[in-house]
Amino acid sequence: MADIVVVGAGITGLAAAERLLQQEPGADILVLEGSPRVGGKLHVGDLAGQQIDLGAEAVLARRPEAVGLIDALGLTRESPAAVGASLWSRGALRPMPHDTLMGIPADAASLSEVLDAQEVARAGVEQPVQIDGDLSLGSLVEQALGPAVVDRLIEPLLGGVYAGDARELSAQACLPAAYDAVASGGTLTALAARAAAEPRSDAPVFASLVGGIGGLPIAVAEHLAAKGITIETDAMVRELRCVPDGFELTVGSARSPRTVRARALVLAAPAAPTARLLGQLAPASSQALAQIDYASMVLVSYAFERGTIPDDTSGFLVPPVEGRDIKASTFSSAKWPWLRKALPAYDVVRVSFGRAGEVRTLQRTDEDLAAAGLADLAQALGRSLPAPVDSRVQRWGGGLPQYAVGHLERVAAVRAGLPHGLVVAGGAYDGVGIPACIASAQRASDELLARIAGTTQESEE
Numbered sequence: 001m002a003d004i005v006v007v008g009a010g011i012t013g014l015a016a017a018e019r020l021l022q023q024e025p026g027a028d029i030l031v032l033e034g035s036p037r038v039g040g041k042l043h044v045g046d047l048a049g050q051q052i053d054l055g056a057e058a059v060l061a062r063r064p065e066a067v068g069l070i071d072a073l074g075l076t077r078e079s080p081a082a083v084g085a086s087l088w089s090r091g092a093l094r095p096m097p098h099d100t101l102m103g104i105p106a107d108a109a110s111l112s113e114v115l116d117a118q119e120v121a122r123a124g125v126e127q128p129v130q131i132d133g134d135l136s137l138g139s140l141v142e143q144a145l146g147p148a149v150v151d152r153l154i155e156p157l158l159g160g161v162y163a164g165d166a167r168e169l170s171a172q173a174c175l176p177a178a179y180d181a182v183a184s185g186g187t188l189t190a191l192a193a194r195a196a197a198e199p200r201s202d203a204p205v206f207a208s209l210v211g212g213i214g215g216l217p218i219a220v221a222e223h224l225a226a227k228g229i230t231i232e233t234d235a236m237v238r239e240l241r242c243v244p245d246g247f248e249l250t251v252g253s254a255r256s257p258r259t260v261r262a263r264a265l266v267l268a269a270p271a272a273p274t275a276r277l278l279g280q281l282a283p284a285s286s287q288a289l290a291q292i293d294y295a296s297m298v299l300v301s302y303a304f305e306r307g308t309i310p311d312d313t314s315g316f317l318v319p320p321v322e323g324r325d326i327k328a329s330t331f332s333s334a335k336w337p338w339l340r341k342a343l344p345a346y347d348v349v350r351v352s353f354g355r356a357g358e359v360r361t362l363q364r365t366d367e368d369l370a371a372a373g374l375a376d377l378a379q380a381l382g383r384s385l386p387a388p389v390d391s392r393v394q395r396w397g398g399g400l401p402q403y404a405v406g407h408l409e410r411v412a413a414v415r416a417g418l419p420h421g422l423v424v425a426g427g428a429y430d431g432v433g434i435p436a437c438i439a440s441a442q443r444a445s446d447e448l449l450a451r452i453a454g455t456t457q458e459s460e461e
């Protein structure tokens with residue numbers, strides 16, 4: 001019987017195993033991953049003979065968890081080039097307005113490139129909002145600053161993180177500072193102005209690795225394996241039962257299942273499989289988890305002859321009101337110096353499709369998506385583009401969890417219903433970004449060890 005089984009070897013499961021090992025060096029830890037590879041949404045693959053990120057591409061460096069893990073593993077952080085992002089607004093690429101907090105302006109005048117005069121005037125006169133519990137971030141900002149700020153700024157910026165609809169996503173979960181500011185009688189504008197007035201650090205906001213951030217889970221897995229932790233891939237956990245001294249898991253294919261026993265469990269899979277595993281064991285948690293929807297996405301990466309894609313922006317976001325197919329594009333060669341160096345003859349660029357509720361995106365063929373991405377890219381750049389040298393379509397069904405209004409309560413309900421000796425962690429709960437997933441893993445692991453220690457102590461007394 002393993003002491004602790006971790007289900008899922010995405011960055012959350014791997015970070016949980018790493019934390020458990022660090023805190024309990026002698027523990028027998030087993031990681032079970034259903035797919036043939038570790039990493040989940042962190043994944044590298046080939047484009048024009050070079051490994052590039054086909055999923056997540058950067059970590060927020062202003063939070064300690066991801067850069068801490070990178071540093072602890074002795075890996076070298078790569079910073080993006082100092083080029084700003086753009087916004088596709090009213091048919092053209094424009095510089096991203098500065099001094100906004102997730103699109104909330106410190107000064108409405110800074111939005112004059114993307115809003116018309118009437119919209120700027122409306123955003124400049126913040127209206128009070130009555131808050132009575134959670135509401136959508138879109139609704140909060142629309143009432144305070146007008147619909148154009150939501151449609152043209154909040155939507156693309158929030159969409160870049162959640163692939164979601166600002167008028168559905170929870171203010172409390174997605175931008176708690178905004179919710180708290182208004183709930184305590186302040187204004188969004190004052191909040192954004194305070195953030196803009198903070199001393200600017202020269203430290204880069206984002207970080208990656210040479211070869212892509214998809215190398216991070218591989219490095220964590222290698223580190224764990226070197227320390228004697230077993231990580232099994234192709235080990236889908238199908239069922240979960242409580243037994244007197246812990247848990248029993250049914251693992252593997254339906255044709256040749258096997259049983260694994262564990263004293264304690266970390267469930268680090270997305271919401272839907274976790275809900276299924278908890279169906280019998282913790283029905284209330286399972287029901288709450290089943291309410292967390294996911295947005296599916298597709299990323300198309302292209303390699304063009306060098307000189308096709310500009311170097312003066314890291315890419316652009318697209319508000320849904322623009323009516324395009326794509327929702328964002330990253331000019332990867334311009335953004336990541338390591339990639340420019342690795343593929344000097346090409347410009348690598350990627351576009352993303354898929355917002356919450358757009359179920360048809362994943363049904364489109366690879367050819368159709370690649371062509372639609374090229375057409376939007378050409379439109380954004382205002383010129384026709386040559387055929388790419390290479391392209392690659394990566395689908396992410398169930399890519400990003402949607403923190404709908406009431407998310408914090410749902411997560412509290414999930415955790416409240418869990419049996420003793422079982423914790424959950426990952427992108428579905430406390431933040432979708434990689435640092436937030438690692439933080440979630442570390443908290444859950446610490447909590448699990450504390451609870452197990454508590455039980456051992458009780459039984460010894």
Ligand SMILES: Cc1cc2nc3c(=O)[nH]c(=O)nc-3n(C[C@H](O)[C@H](O)[C@H](O)COP(=O)(O)OP(=O)(O)OC[C@H]3O[C@@H](n4cnc5c(N)ncnc54)[C@H](O)[C@@H]3O)c2cc1C
Nearest residue numbers: 008010011012034040041056057058237399426427433434
């Ligand atoms: C396209 C895309 C781009 C993104 N870009 C960024 C970015 O640039 N920066 C950033 O910070 N965040 C980004 N994110 C978000 C971030 O990548 C994810 O939130 C994070 O990687 C989730 O990690 P996780 O380990 O919780 O889940 P996952 O990565 O989903 O891993 C869960 C693992 O559990 C396994 N599993 C599922 N069910 C079972 C089962 N029954 N038994 C065993 N194993 C199971 C899965 O196979 C998977 O490997 C992006 C997300 C997507 C989809």
